[in-house]
Amino acid sequence: GAGVSQSPSNKVTEKGKDVELRCDPISGHTALYWYRQSLGQGLEFLIYFQGNSAPDKSGLPSDRFSAERTGGSVSTLTIQRTQQEDSAVYLCASSFLRGGTDTQYFGPGTRLTVL
Amino acid sequence: AQSVTQLDSQVPVFEEAPVELRCNYSSSVSVYLFWYVQYPNQGLQLLLKYLSGSTLVKGINGFEAEFNKSQTSFHLRKPSVHISDTAEYFCAVSADTGNQFYFGTGTSLTVIP
Numbered sequence: 001g002a003g004v005s006q007s008p009s010n011k012v013t014e015k016g017k018d019v020e021l022r023c024d025p026i027s028g029h030t031a032l033y034w035y036r037q038s039l040g041q042g043l044e045f046l047i048y049f050q051g052n053s054a055p056d057k058s059g060l061p062s063d064r065f066s067a068e069r070t071g072g073s074v075s076t077l078t079i080q081r082t083q084q085e086d087s088a089v090y091l092c093a094s095s096f097l098r099g100g101t102d103t104q105y106f107g108p109g110t111r112l113t114v115l
Numbered sequence: 116a117q118s119v120t121q122l123d124s125q126v127p128v129f130e131e132a133p134v135e136l137r138c139n140y141s142s143s144v145s146v147y148l149f150w151y152v153q154y155p156n157q158g159l160q161l162l163l164k165y166l167s168g169s170t171l172v173k174g175i176n177g178f179e180a181e182f183n184k185s186q187t188s189f190h191l192r193k194p195s196v197h198i199s200d201t202a203e204y205f206c207a208v209s210a211d212t213g214n215q216f217y218f219g220t221g222t223s224l225t226v227i228p
Binding site for chain 2: 043044058059
């Protein structure tokens with residue numbers, strides 16, 4: 001079946017603009033993660049959705065970052081007033097069950113460049 | 116909180132030679148451990164994971180890892196590498212409580228013909 005998809009694959013924006021990144025998880029997966037991968041860094045946890053529960057937003061770096069997951073499926077990560085330090089690859093992952101033990105399936109990522 | 120250290124950022128190795136990629140973690144609670152691989156121009160995929168039971172875990176493509184609780188390590192090994200193993204390898208840890216995964220900074224494995 002189809003894997004996790006993300007769009008756009010590349011996004012170039014000007015400093016101060018808002019951007020929206022989209023993630024389509026694998027159908028039936030209840031858990032969804034967003035990560036940020038900066039050059040030379042590991043994956044930085046941003047936010048976690050599990051079913052209809054309140055999301056775990058503890059990894060969001062500032063209030064400029066927000067995310068939502070509509071209908072328990074598609075998720076959108078929004079970055080407002082982008083800064084150059086927001087440049088990174090943003091990865092989405094989904095898993096069938098709660099994330100602690102279950103395998104995560106990653107999308108190809110969105111490469112964000114803030115000029 | 117948990118953290119993961121991958122000391123080797125780059126590991127070059129000749130084809131058919133053995134390789135070990137090191138991973139150490141810190142945690143005050145029980146953990147689950149994972150290795151993910153990212154092939155060039157592809158997304159991350161699970162290589163293997165340790166949840167409980169036998170400390171020696173076998174994964175895909177001939178890789179294996181051993182959980183060592185006393186040394187808080189989860190090193191990845193392969194007895195004979197192939198060109199196709201060239202990729203970025205990430206070690207990750209999660210706790211049996213909470214939702215977060217903590218990833219290391221990755222080890223770039225380059226297999227030399």
